Structures are given as structure tokens and as C-alpha cells.
Amino acid sequence: MAQRAAWAAEPSTTANTDLLRLATAGSVDDGKSTLVGRLLHDSKAVLADQLEAVERASRDKGLEEADLALLTDGLRAEREQGITxxxxxxxxxxxxxxFVLADTPGHVQYTRNMVTGASTAELAVVLVDARNGVVEQTRRHLAVAALLRVPHVVLAVNKMDLVAYSEDTFAAVADEFGALAAALGVPEVTAIPLSALRGDNVVTPSPNMDWYGGPTLLEHLESVPVSVDPASQPARFPVQYVIRPQTDAYRDYRGYAGQLASGVLRPGEEVVVLPAGLRTTIAGIDRLGETDVAVAVAPQSITVRLADELDVSRGDLIAPVDDVPQVTQDVEATVCWLSDRPLHPGARVLLKHTTRVVKAIVKEIDHRLDITSLDRQPAPALEANDIGRIVIRTASPLALDPYVANRKTGSFLLIDDQDGLTLAAGMVGDPLSDMGALT
Structure with missing residues (x-):
């Protein structure tokens, strides 16, 4: 029997100030909603009245035990169809x-929703049915996680009870998934065999898989490192709002409010306002209830005061003079196309980058990614759920970082200029090639 490591120790009793954002994904009927329900139930995160409602709904369906999937499938259509x-x-x-957990759909037609859930996630749990192994939707979800640069990926091999808790079956799935992850440039994969229905290795260790010595899913979620040193990335401060009080006491006050997207800012630091390229110095930094703070750290919401009176407005970006993002009107990017309407070259759209929205035109579609073969294929258009590389020309300059360098300032949305619907989630550059994958 494999030895369980230090992660099996009792949970810390210190204040839980640490936050992990995670997303779950899996093919249809892989048991994803059941896994999330089991995780919530066994970690005592379900209120008594919620559990009673689920037990009552389960009895109405003729089930002897509570269907924990009902804890997450909240829409009436989800409950009726048994899908997310x-x-x-x-x-x-x-x-x-x-924890903030985004339970995303498994159907191909709802892959776009997985993009939504994983866009801010620090960890993705990809479910695989042990009986079926890696399927096309598994490949699609892993590709999305790789493109979105989700730092940690968990392979949850579910329904191990239906394959007699076979170590060989688990190993085969883990090997195939690991090879795909390596091809996509995913830096880290943790494989866990479990049964969401029976509770094996979800919150408590399974007595049925003594050959497995790793953590349970919850133990891994509790221990995976997610803290990032803000100083490891250059400062990026998109201006959201210009503050000019009209009272006598603050008549000379001019501040630029927003959320520090990355990095660290300090008073006295020389900065540049983009896209105009105007140089100045930070005169002071204020936070809610505090003035003249010594340092601002991402993702704090702050107000920056500048030493010079410059023309600064919403959508401008403040950055240190020694580490400036590229300012351009020609954007080469990878997009996950979310709309049911195909994308063709020549399409006119709005591009939303941080707090800036500009008009743009899609100049060309370079290729689409074939999820099955991971080949790049010529594409005259992008259809719903396609992942492709495009070239965009914007009406005014943008200050952009490559997505692999900065998820905040390297991402954008394409929006329909007529009805305001979101069309695509975009990543500046070619994240897979930039990571050394698919080359």
C-alpha cells in the first residue's frame, strides 16, 4: 500500500484568507455535477434546507439516495434533462x-461557457469517465485550459467504481491525458482516481484504492500553491474613472481610479500614460479610507495622483517607464469564438481591452485549431466553439502584453457593435506556440 504524504494532516485552524478560483469541466455524463455536489456535501458546505430539497427532489425522481448533482444543476432545464x-x-x-468554484457545462455546444468559467481560474479540474478515457471533449477542455494559461490542471478519473477500481485503467487514462497535456504545453497535471457517486478520494481517502498514495481532491485543492508575488509582473494600471471633486476642500484634487491589474506601484515612481506615451511621476496613491499609501499591490482598487496635469481618461493605461507594453493597432491573437454567427474576414466589431473599447475590423483568419489532431487548419470562417488565430485592425492604438506574459492585459473581448453581445474571448499572440507547444 502506498504511503500517504504530509497533505493528509489535519486542516489548519488559521484564518482562511487564502482564495482559490477553480473551474470544473468534463464531457457529458462524466459525473461532473455529481463530483461538485459530493465535494460540497462531504466538506460540510451544504445547508440543511438545501440538502432536504435535494433529497425531496431525488425521491420524486424515484431515487433511493440523494442525487448530489442537483446541488449544482439549478436551472429547471438542467434538472429535467440531467445536464449542465x-x-x-x-x-x-x-x-x-x-473557494470560488465555476461548474461549467460538458456539451460541445456549451464549450463557450467553459471559457467563461476558466478565464479567471487558477486551477481546472477536467473529469474523465474511467470507462471511456480521453474523448474529443476532453481534448477540447484541456486545449481551452492551455490557451487560457490556467496554472494548475487536475485530471479527475471518475467512476472508478465501475471499472473495479483498476489501477491499470487509471494509469492508461493518466498516460494518455499526460501526453496530450505535454503537447499543449500544460506545465502541471495532477491525476486523481475517484468515484464521485461513492465519495472515493473526493474528500476522504478511498479504502478501495490502496495502490494510490496521492492526495484526495479536496486535499489537493487546499494545498496547491496559488499565491503569486505581485512584484514578479510589471505594473499595469488601466484607468477606469477620473475623479475631480467639485467641492472647495478638494477643488485641486485630480485622481485616476481603477484596479491595479498587475504588479506594484509606489509614489515617486516614473510612469508613462498609454497609448499617448506621456511621461510623468506618481505624486500619490489613495485607497478607500486611506490617503498617501506607501505602496499599491495588485489587485487592489486605488486612485493614482500624477505630478503633472495630463490629458488622462478612461481606457488609458499607466505603466512604469522601464517596462512598457506594446502600443499597436494591429493585433495578432487567438480567439475562442462564442457566437452562433460565423466569423468572416471583414467583420466589424468592438474590441474591449481592460477599460478601453475601440472599433475594429477582422482583417484575416489565419487558421483554426483541430481539437482532435491538434493541427492548424486553414479556415475561411470560425464557427461557434472554434479556436482560431486572427488578425485585427483597431481604429485607435491599444497597449497590449502577450497573453502568456500577462493574463489581464493580454486578454480582450470582441463585441457585436449592433446588439452588444459578446462574440469572442481573445488572447494576444499565439499562447500555445508561445509556450513551446505544438511546435
């Missing part, structure tokens, strides 16, 4: 950490 349609967000906490 929309992204369901769940919030829970343990002694070690707080």
Missing part, C-alpha cells in the same frame, strides 16, 4: 482555504 447548461458558481470554505 449554464456556468454555476459555488462558494465554500474549509479550515485552510476559501
Amino acid at each position: 447548461i449554464d456556468v454555476a458558481y459555488r462558494y465554500f470554505a474549509t479550515g485552510r482555504r476559501r
Whole structure:
């Protein structure tokens, strides 16, 4: 029997100030909603009245045991069809950490919702049915996680009870998934065999798989490192709002408010306002209830005061003079196409980057990614759920970082200029090639 490591220790009793954002994904009927329900139930994150409602609904369906999938499938259509349609967000906490969980759909037609759930995630749990192994939708979800640069990926090999808890079956799935992850440039994969229905290795260790010595799913979620040193990335401050009080006491006050997207800012630091390229110095930094703070750290919401009176407005970006993003009107990017309407070259759209929205035109579609073969294929258009590389020309300059360098300032949305619907999630550059994958 493999030895269980230090992660099996009792949870810490310290204040759980640490937050992990995670997303779940899996093919249809892989048991994803059941896994999320089991995780919530066994970690004592379900209120008594919620559990009673689920037990009552389960009895109405003729089930002897509570169907924990009903804890997450909240839409009426989801309950009736037994599938997940929309992204369901769940919030829970343990002694070690707080969690924001995005339960995303498994159907191909709802892959776009997985993009929504994973766009801010620090960890993605990809479910695979042990009986079926890696399928096309598994490849699609892993490709999306790779493109979105989700730092940690968990392979949850579910329904191990239906394959007699076979170590060989688990190993075969883990090997195939690992090879695909390596081809996509995914830096880290943790494989866990489990049964969401029976509770094996979800929150408590399974007595049925003594050959497995790794953590349970919850133990891994509690212990995976997610903290990032803000100083490791250059400062990026998109201006959201210009503050000019009209009272006598603050008549000379001019501040630029927003959320520090990355990095660290300090008073006295020389900065540049983009896209205009105007140079100045930070005169002071204020936070809610505090003035003249010594340092601002991402992702704090702050107000920056500048030493010079410059023409600065919403959508401008403030950055240190020694580490400036590229300012351009020609954007080469990878997009996940979300709309049911195909994308063709020549399409006119709005591009939203941080707090800036500009008019743009799609000049060309370079290729689409074939999820099955991972080949790049010529494409006259992008259809719903396609992942492709395009070239965009914007009406005014943007200050952009490559997505692999900065997820905040390297991402954008394409929006329909007529009805305001979101058309695509975009990543500056070619994240897979930039990571050394598919080359």
C-alpha cells in the first residue's frame, strides 16, 4: 500500500484568507455535477434546507439516495434533462482555504461557457469517465485550459467504481491525458482516481484504492500553491474613472481610479500614460479610507495622483517607464469564438481591452485549431466553439502584453457593435506556440 504524504494532516485552524478560483469541466455524463455536489456535501458546505430539497427532489425522481448533482444543476432545464447548461458558481470554505468554484457545462455546444468559467481560474479540474478515457471533449477542455494559461490542471478519473477500481485503467487514462497535456504545453497535471457517486478520494481517502498514495481532491485543492508575488509582473494600471471633486476642500484634487491589474506601484515612481506615451511621476496613491499609501499591490482598487496635469481618461493605461507594453493597432491573437454567427474576414466589431473599447475590423483568419489532431487548419470562417488565430485592425492604438506574459492585459473581448453581445474571448499572440507547444 502506498504511503500517504504530509497533505493528509489535519486542516489548519488559521484564518482562511487564502482564495482559490477553480473551474470544473468534463464531457457529458462524466459525473461532473455529481463530483461538485459530493465535494460540497462531504466538506460540510451544504445547508440543511438545501440538502432536504435535494433529497425531496431525488425521491420524486424515484431515487433511493440523494442525487448530489442537483446541488449544482439549478436551472429547471438542467434538472429535467440531467445536464449542465449554464456556468454555476459555488462558494465554500474549509479550515485552510476559501473557494470560488465555476461548474461549467460538458456539451460541445456549451464549450463557450467553459471559457467563461476558466478565464479567471487558477486551477481546472477536467473529469474523465474511467470507462471511456480521453474523448474529443476532453481534448477540447484541456486545449481551452492551455490557451487560457490556467496554472494548475487536475485530471479527475471518475467512476472508478465501475471499472473495479483498476489501477491499470487509471494509469492508461493518466498516460494518455499526460501526453496530450505535454503537447499543449500544460506545465502541471495532477491525476486523481475517484468515484464521485461513492465519495472515493473526493474528500476522504478511498479504502478501495490502496495502490494510490496521492492526495484526495479536496486535499489537493487546499494545498496547491496559488499565491503569486505581485512584484514578479510589471505594473499595469488601466484607468477606469477620473475623479475631480467639485467641492472647495478638494477643488485641486485630480485622481485616476481603477484596479491595479498587475504588479506594484509606489509614489515617486516614473510612469508613462498609454497609448499617448506621456511621461510623468506618481505624486500619490489613495485607497478607500486611506490617503498617501506607501505602496499599491495588485489587485487592489486605488486612485493614482500624477505630478503633472495630463490629458488622462478612461481606457488609458499607466505603466512604469522601464517596462512598457506594446502600443499597436494591429493585433495578432487567438480567439475562442462564442457566437452562433460565423466569423468572416471583414467583420466589424468592438474590441474591449481592460477599460478601453475601440472599433475594429477582422482583417484575416489565419487558421483554426483541430481539437482532435491538434493541427492548424486553414479556415475561411470560425464557427461557434472554434479556436482560431486572427488578425485585427483597431481604429485607435491599444497597449497590449502577450497573453502568456500577462493574463489581464493580454486578454480582450470582441463585441457585436449592433446588439452588444459578446462574440469572442481573445488572447494576444499565439499562447500555445508561445509556450513551446505544438511546435
